[in-house]
Amino acid sequence: MPIKESIIFEEIAIQKVIGRLASGETVFVSPQSHFYSHPDTHEAVYRVLPTIDANSLSFDNNGLTHTAVEVAGMEGRCLCIPVTDSDTFVYAKRKPRTWYTRFVIGREAPKTNLMSLVLKQKGDGYELCTSYWGPRAHPEPSDPHLTPGTPEYEISEKFWMQKALVLPPDEVSMVALGIDPEQIKENLEAGDEYFRSV
Secondary structure, eight states, X not given: OOOOHHHHOEEETTEEEEEEOTTSOEEEEOTTOGGGGOGGGHXXXXXXXXXXXXXXXXXXXXXXXXXXXXXXXXXXXXXXXXXXXXXOXXXXXXXXXXXXXXXXXXXXXXXXXXXXXXEEXXXXXXXXXXXXXXXXXXXOTTXXXXXXXXXXXXXXXXXXHSEEEEOOSSHHHHHHXXXXXXXXXXXXXXXXXXXXXX
């Protein structure tokens, strides 16, 4: 039986507790969490959080961990797919992001039971930064947190030169992903480039 968000959310200031890990730590989301851009993962997130032991996770110097979990009995659509030069692309901002994402048009998102979660250590608990179906994806090169010319940017650029997100075929699905269909662009202007230079 699916757990309803209205039941599982507990108010803590502006953060919402969405569950606990197997090791007992609280997991919460903030209003800026990209979790809200992936409503198709919510039920699966509620199911897998109690199976994850924080002691088995590896965290980077910023307190972040990327973990992939197979969700038994559930599938979702992996929006991040390999692309070629013959594909057609458009660009759009996904709320709450302030930068553009590259989307491929007319491709189908494959089904998968693999879900990725990004958790950040915060005090005695963890913030769920995002969750999405499919294997780990790197930050986008348009993300202002990345600086062109750095190793992190080069990893991002190499990854996203070969990948893009599948643009949903209908406006309802676009809005659920945080896209304003009227703001989709075929080309980006100077200052908004997806692949930035030093």
